[in-house]
Amino acid sequence: MNCVDNINGKTSVYAVIGCPVKHSFSPVIHNTLAKVLEHNLTYNTFEVKPEGLDAAILGAYELGIQGLNVTIPHKQEVMKCLCSIDDLAMQIGAVNTLKYTDKGYKGYNTDAYGLKACLDFQGIKLIDKTVVVIGAGGAARSACIMLAAQKVKKIFIVNRTIEKGNDISENIKKYYSTDVEVLTYEGLDTIDTIDVCIQTTSVGMSPNNEESPIVSSDFFEKVSVAVDIIFNPWKTAFLEDAEKMGCTTINGFDMLYFQAIKSYEIWNDIEIPYDIKTQVKEILELYYTKN
Numbered sequence: 001m002n003c004v005d006n007i008n009g010k011t012s013v014y015a016v017i018g019c020p021v022k023h024s025f026s027p028v029i030h031n032t033l034a035k036v037l038e039h040n041l042t043y044n045t046f047e048v049k050p051e052g053l054d055a056a057i058l059g060a061y062e063l064g065i066q067g068l069n070v071t072i073p074h075k076q077e078v079m080k081c082l083c084s085i086d087d088l089a090m091q092i093g094a095v096n097t098l099k100y101t102d103k104g105y106k107g108y109n110t111d112a113y114g115l116k117a118c119l120d121f122q123g124i125k126l127i128d129k130t131v132v133v134i135g136a137g138g139a140a141r142s143a144c145i146m147l148a149a150q151k152v153k154k155i156f157i158v159n160r161t162i163e164k165g166n167d168i169s170e171n172i173k174k175y176y177s178t179d180v181e182v183l184t185y186e187g188l189d190t191i192d193t194i195d196v197c198i199q200t201t202s203v204g205m206s207p208n209n210e211e212s213p214i215v216s217s218d219f220f221e222k223v224s225v226a227v228d229i230i231f232n233p234w235k236t237a238f239l240e241d242a243e244k245m246g247c248t249t250i251n252g253f254d255m256l257y258f259q260a261i262k263s264y265e266i267w268n269d270i271e272i273p274y275d276i277k278t279q280v281k282e283i284l285e286l287y288y289t290k291n
């Protein structure tokens with residue numbers, strides 16, 4: 001048996017906080033990146049209940065935890081615990097990455113970056129495109145700000161609860177002049193051509209693998225690229241239908257991976273070389289699909 005020599009007194013600690021959080025794949029991503037890049041850090045999960053959030057952030061700071069990812073249900077609430085917030089995170093109104101600074105934690109949102117990077121990776125350009133975002137929860141909110149920042153031609157937000165779609169639309173209009181239309185599912189027929197359709201609801205997530213927010217697969221006749229930000233199952237019913245109708249399809253794994261990459265880069269003040277990003281992505285994809 002060999003001694004553990006890669007974790008010692010100088011190891012920096014990082015973690016994701018959320019509730020629940022033990023299922024998170026982020027520790028595998030970050031610890032793999034640290035191993036490949038030979039950084040002396042470790043990344044864990046801490047389950048933090050809503051009533052314990054303020055104390056957890058204060059405690060983490062006092063302990064010198066260098067960076068945190070923040071997931072459901074704390075992405076908005078955590079903003080009041082920070083010393084400063086990056087502009088994009090401010091526009092989105094949610095934070096998923098905290099970086100230790102002398103004055104406290106600074107907040108960032110790398111979810112939006114993750115979605116953009118996942119489309120970039122597939123060579124999909126957004127400028128002047130017509131994009132449909134299905135859903136109007138937290139993930140849709142960050143997706144829409146990213147799309148507006150990328151100067152898409154028009155964003156259609158489609159949601160069961162129209163008020164939430166309207167709320168996102170109003171938020172976009174505070175910062176961008178993007179054309180935005182909010183629809184319920186009945187309104188989908190009114191859209192002619194869709195360059196990119198991004199599914200951001202939780203419908204179709206395991207164990208409800210056979211469910212899709214899009215009932216008729218004919219819808220995909222007018223879609224070129226279909227993205228589902230869910231990655232469990234690997235191929236949702238939404239993506240299966242889209243694939244059958246000839247769309248290019250992308251699942252949520254790359255978004256998760258690239259948001260993690262961006263957090264890692266922010267924490268360590270580095271830009272990870274492209275070949276390492278792709279090499280680690282392949283290793284993680286293989287690991288994830290086999291486990």
Ligand code: NAP
Nearest residue numbers: 135136137138139140160161164200201202229252255256
């Ligand atoms: P959220 O804020 O709770 O929003 C949930 C959305 O799903 C809302 O638009 C909601 O519509 C819709 N919805 C839920 N049940 C529905 C149903 N039965 N029929 C129609 N619509 C329904 O959640 P979120 O944080 O945005 O996350 C959404 C999904 O994205 C989750 O599956 C999450 O795991 C995934 N995600 C993935 C990544 C990634 O990196 N790949 C990152 C973030 C999130 P109403 O408004 O009408 O309730």
